[in-house]
Amino acid sequence: MNIMAAAVAARSVLHATFTIERVYAAAPGRVFAAFADAEAKRRWFFCDSTWPVEHRLEFRVGGRETIRTGPAGGTVHLCEAVYHDIVPDQRIIYSYAMLLDQRRISVSLATLDFQAGPDGGTRLLLTEQGAFLDGWTDVAGREEGTRIGLENLAADLRQQSPAA
16 A cells, blocks of 8 residues: 555544533623623633633634644644624634644534523523544543633633623
8 A cells, every 4th residue: 555545544534513501690792792802702712821822813704713822832723713604692603623733633613502591691502513533533622621611701701890
């Protein structure tokens, strides 16, 4: 088998879907804004606060978001997203590719559904449908990282005044 045939033989895809439900003690508009505003998102979105981050956000249908981070001198974690559907205070749908250094490890579709919850709060339903590529199978790690981010969001919402 030549090198090209071996590379093709090593290709694989694992499809996985997970859904996370969170209730926040903040109105849907505040929770939605935490995703839509670059400054707000920088406060809570990133996995490790000790890693340097480059972040660009163009929050509009057809807009792009790029996040480049990782341990100093270590593996570069790159997320490249495109926004496909935005309904203010109600819904965000985007797709994104994740790369570690130059290796594309996954491509996903994410849907965030913001619903009015009890006592003026928000019920957030996040669904991710992922294609994990070429032996990358850490779906549980992706879900756990997403849960950590949503917990960071809860802490940030508690720290910000309702007018923020």
